[in-house]
Every structure is written in structure tokens, then in C-alpha cells.
Amino acid sequence: MxxxxxxxxxxxxxxxxxxxxxxxxxxxxxxxxxxxxxxxxxxxxxxxxxxxxxxxxxxxxxxxxxxxxxxxxxxxxxxxxxxxxxxxxxxxxxxxxxxxxxxxxxxxxxxxxxxxxxxxASDGLMAALLGFDRDQLEQQLQQTPDVVLANDNNAGQVVISGKPTAVETVLGNVKAKRAVKLNVSGAFHxxxxxxxxxxxxxxxxxxxxxxxxxxxxxxxxxxxxxxxxxxxxxxxxxxxxxxxxxxxxxxxxxxxxxxxxxxxxxxxxxxxxxxxxxxxxxxxxxxxxxxxxxxxxx
Missing domain, CATH: 3.40.366.10 (Malonyl-Coenzyme A Acyl Carrier Protein, domain 2)
Incomplete structure (x- = not known):
């Protein structure tokens, strides 16, 4: 059943x-x-x-x-x-x-x-990425302090979270079809x-x-x-x-x-x-x- x-x-x-x-x-x-x-x-x-x-x-x-x-x-x-x-x-x-x-x-x-x-919690930034290279993202997250994978939703959609400058750095170094900064108060997860x-x-x-x-x-x-x-x-x-x-x-x-x-x-x-x-x-x-x-x- x-x-x-x-x-x-x-x-x-x-x-x-x-x-x-x-x-x-x-x-x-x-x-x-x-x-x-x-x-x-x-x-x-x-x-x-x-x-x-x-x-x-x-x-x-x-x-x-x-x-x-x-x-x-x-x-x-x-x-x-x-x-x-x-x-x-x-x-x-x-x-x-x-x-x-x-x-x-x-x-x-x-x-x-x-x-x-x-x-x-006012310190932090979150951003969603859609349509990206996962290996490239994981490499950038390993190389960039103060930013982590917050939501691993599916193979083509994730959310990263951390200090604003760190999140911006990853967004600048990872090619994605779409990247959206989320309207939240802090770096959740x-x-x-x-x-x-x-x-x-x-x-x-x-x-x-x-x-x-x-x-x-x-x-x-x-x-x-x-x-x-x-x-x-x-x-x-x-x-x-x-x-x-x-x-x-x-x-x-x-x-x-x-x-x-x-x-x-x-x-x-x-x-x-x-x-x-x-x-x-x-x-x-x-x-x-x-x-x-x-x-x-x-």
C-alpha cells in the first residue's frame, strides 16, 4: 500500500x-x-x-x-x-x-x-539561487568565510545565508540563472x-x-x-x-x-x-x- x-x-x-x-x-x-x-x-x-x-x-x-x-x-x-x-x-x-x-x-x-x-536578529543576509553549478557553489562556500548553505531545497534551488559581504562575494562568483536577496531580518539557518x-x-x-x-x-x-x-x-x-x-x-x-x-x-x-x-x-x-x-x- x-x-x-x-x-x-x-x-x-x-x-x-x-x-x-x-x-x-x-x-x-x-x-x-x-x-x-x-x-x-x-x-x-x-x-x-x-x-x-x-x-x-x-x-x-x-x-x-x-x-x-x-x-x-x-x-x-x-x-x-x-x-x-x-x-x-x-x-x-x-x-x-x-x-x-x-x-x-x-x-x-x-x-x-x-x-x-x-x-x-538584524545582522545578516540571505539569498536564493536558481539554476547554478552546484560544484562551483560548494567550492565558493568553502573558500568564503561567514556564509553557509541555509536551504538545500533541490538540485537547482538553494538559499545561502551569512554576513552581507560574504553573501555578496558568493553571489558575485557563482553563475546562476537567477539570484534573489530575501526580505528577512537576519541570516537564518x-x-x-x-x-x-x-x-x-x-x-x-x-x-x-x-x-x-x-x-x-x-x-x-x-x-x-x-x-x-x-x-x-x-x-x-x-x-x-x-x-x-x-x-x-x-x-x-x-x-x-x-x-x-x-x-x-x-x-x-x-x-x-x-x-x-x-x-x-x-x-x-x-x-x-x-x-x-x-x-x-x-
């Missing part, structure tokens, strides 16, 4: 108006209200605000967590269940929630602190986040993690795991470590996964996975209309 993985997108997938159709459902509306009490601000208001405000790390990460976790709960309530879960950067928190590693409140409180720490990661470790230490009920493919280690201590350690390393999404994608067929459902706004992850594993069946659930039973899908 074909196995299914649910994957959860991270920062960059947010869109104005996301999750607003969920407010028509009583169970989802209650979850939005719970989130507002924890955060001290309205997720619904932020999701309906202008794109610049929604794209601020402080608001983006908690808002995506809330919307994606509600969609995951609605899928489960309709009898759906994944065999594996994975999430891209902050999406890993939703994956862990979906696997019952922690409850909704624990996850949101962790995301709130993570977002605050990352939002205040790089050693420049070490101070934030140390501070965040305190929050992780105080959070209760349980045995995962569904194997999790983690950003810093794509080998499926269910052990609570292992998953917590991987989550701490995630803030400074590379998002190894290309390896997660390759791991899926090796684990017998034939179907991948992206749970959340947009189609970023299914687009990335398609480049690496075109044989996988890819689906998207980003709204009430796309839930099984609403669109004729079972």
Missing part, C-alpha cells in the same frame, strides 16, 4: 487572506481565539493585513503555525492520517504537533519565542543565529516532548525518528543548521512514500519536491475547499 507523507511549508508561503475560510468552522474559530490569547494579537487581523506586515517574521511564523495546524486537525477529523510528516523550517513545528510530540499551545509558545528571537539558538534552548528545555506517533523527517537529519529527545535536539540544531529538504525529498521514495500532501498555503513544497522526485503523487490542502469530502476527494 502506498504510504503518504504530509509536509508543512515555512516562511515565504504566507499569503494575505490565508486561513480566513477556516473561521466559518466552529472548531477552527475556537483555535484562532486560543492563539490570540497566547500571542496577545489577532492572527485573523494579521492574515488580512497588508503583505508587508504579514511577511514580518514576528507575525508570519505564528500565523502559519496556526493555519497549518488547524488544517492538519481538520484532515485528521475527516479520517486522514499520514505515515510520515516533515516541515520546512518553521513547518517542522507543525509536523511535530501533527505527530503528537507536543500540544497546540506548547508549539505556539515555542514558535512565538522563536519568531521574536529571529525577528530581532547559519552560525549567525547561535546567540538566538542558545536563548531558544531555554524554551526548548522547558517544553515537554512526547514520543512521536508518526515518524518525523527533520530538517537537520532526514532519517525518520520518533524519539522525543532526538526530535528536540534536532529542533534546537535547526536554527543554525541547514534545511536539508533535497535529502528529505529523496528519502521519501526510499521509505515507500508514493503520495505527498502539502498542508498549508501555497504550493512551494510540492513544486520543490516535483523537481527531485517527479514520480511522487503530489497534492495540496490549503483551504476548506481542498479538504477531503469538500472537493469530492476521499
Amino acid at each position: 502506498t504510504k503518504t507523507a504530509w509536509v508543512f511549508p515555512g516562511q515565504g508561503s504566507q499569503a494575505v487572506g490565508m486561513g480566513m475560510d477556516l473561521l466559518e468552522l466552529p472548531e477552527a474559530k475556537a483555535r484562532f481565539q486560543q492563539a490570540d490569547e497566547i500571542l496577545g494579537w489577532s492572527v485573523a487581523e494579521i492574515c488580512q493585513s497588508d503583505a508587508d506586515k504579514l511577511s514580518r517574521t514576528l507575525y508570519t511564523q505564528p500565523s502559519l503555525y496556526v493555519v497549518e495546524s488547524i488544517l492538519a486537525d481538520l484532515l485528521k477529523a475527516r479520517g486522514q492520517q499520514p505515515d510520515f510528516v516533515a516541515g520546512h523550517s518553521l513547518g517542522e513545528y507543525v509536523a511535530l504537533y501533527t505527530a503528537d510530540v507536543f500540544d497546540f499551545e506548547t508549539g505556539l509558545r515555542l514558535i512565538k519565542q522563536r519568531a521574536e528571537l529571529m525577528d530581532s 547559519s552560525p549567525l543565529m547561535a546567540a538566538a539558538a542558545t536563548e531558544f534552548q531555554k524554551a526548548l528545555d522547558g517544553a515537554t516532548f512526547n514520543l512521536a506517533q508518526i515518524p518525523v523527517l527533520s530538517n537537520v537529519d532526514p532519517i525518520p525518528a520518533t524519539d522525543a529527545a532526538t526530535l528536540k535536539d534536532r529542533l534546537n540544531r535547526q536554527m543554525t543548521g541547514t534545511v536539508r529538504w533535497r535529502e528529505i525529498s529523496l528519502r521519501m521514495p526510499a521509505e515507500g512514500i508514493g503520495r505527498v500532501v502539502e498542508v498549508g498555503p501555497g504550493k512551494v513544497l510540492t513544486g520543490i519536491i516535483k523537481r527531485t522526485c517527479p514520480e511522487l503523487v503530489l497534492e495540496n490542502v490549503g483551504s476548506v475547499a481542498e479538504l477531503p469530502g469538500n472537493s469530492g476527494d476521499e
Whole structure:
């Protein structure tokens, strides 16, 4: 029988108006209200605000967590269940929630602190490269201090992160079809986040993690795991470590996964996975209309 993985997108997938159709459902509306009490601000208001405000790390990460976790709960309530879960950067928190590693409140409180720490990290630059020579890129990264591979999404799409001058140096020395500097506050998934990661470790230490009920493919280690201590350690390393999404994608067929459902706004992850594993069946659930039973899908 074909196995299914649910994957959860991270920062960059947010869109104005996301999750607003969920407010028509009583169970989802209650979850939005719970989130507002924890955060001290309205997720619904932020999701309906202008794109610049929604794209601020402080608001983006908690808002995506809330919307994606509600969609995951609605899928489960309709009898759906994944065999594996994975999430891209902050999406890993939703994956862990979906696997019952922690409850909704624990996850949101962790995301709130993570977002605050990352939002205040002002030193650094991130840039996406598309259509490049990987050997040339790896050589430049080895030769240039203070810049690392932050997101290894697929063979033709990566993100580098580090000190601005170092990132600029690599961009100047690597031929790419397209290079885009990202509008983020700091050098995420790089050693420049070490101070934030140390501070965040305190929050992780105080959070209760349980045995995962569904194997999790983690950003810093794509080998499926269910052990609570292992998953917590991987989550701490995630803030400074590379998002190894290309390896997660390759791991899926090796684990017998034939179907991948992206749970959340947009189609970023299914687009990335398609480049690496075109044989996988890819689906998207980003709204009430796309839930099984609403669109004729079972």
C-alpha cells in the first residue's frame, strides 16, 4: 500500500487572506481565539493585513503555525492520517504537533519565542539561487568565510545565508540563472543565529516532548525518528543548521512514500519536491475547499 507523507511549508508561503475560510468552522474559530490569547494579537487581523506586515517574521511564523495546524486537525477529523510528516523550517513545528510530540499551545509558545528571537536578529543576509553549478557553489562556500548553505531545497534551488559581504562575494562568483536577496531580518539557518539558538534552548528545555506517533523527517537529519529527545535536539540544531529538504525529498521514495500532501498555503513544497522526485503523487490542502469530502476527494 502506498504510504503518504504530509509536509508543512515555512516562511515565504504566507499569503494575505490565508486561513480566513477556516473561521466559518466552529472548531477552527475556537483555535484562532486560543492563539490570540497566547500571542496577545489577532492572527485573523494579521492574515488580512497588508503583505508587508504579514511577511514580518514576528507575525508570519505564528500565523502559519496556526493555519497549518488547524488544517492538519481538520484532515485528521475527516479520517486522514499520514505515515510520515516533515516541515520546512518553521513547518517542522507543525509536523511535530501533527505527530503528537507536543500540544497546540506548547508549539505556539515555542514558535512565538522563536519568531521574536529571529525577528530581532538584524545582522545578516540571505539569498536564493536558481539554476547554478552546484560544484562551483560548494567550492565558493568553502573558500568564503561567514556564509553557509541555509536551504538545500533541490538540485537547482538553494538559499545561502551569512554576513552581507560574504553573501555578496558568493553571489558575485557563482553563475546562476537567477539570484534573489530575501526580505528577512537576519541570516537564518547559519552560525549567525547561535546567540538566538542558545536563548531558544531555554524554551526548548522547558517544553515537554512526547514520543512521536508518526515518524518525523527533520530538517537537520532526514532519517525518520520518533524519539522525543532526538526530535528536540534536532529542533534546537535547526536554527543554525541547514534545511536539508533535497535529502528529505529523496528519502521519501526510499521509505515507500508514493503520495505527498502539502498542508498549508501555497504550493512551494510540492513544486520543490516535483523537481527531485517527479514520480511522487503530489497534492495540496490549503483551504476548506481542498479538504477531503469538500472537493469530492476521499
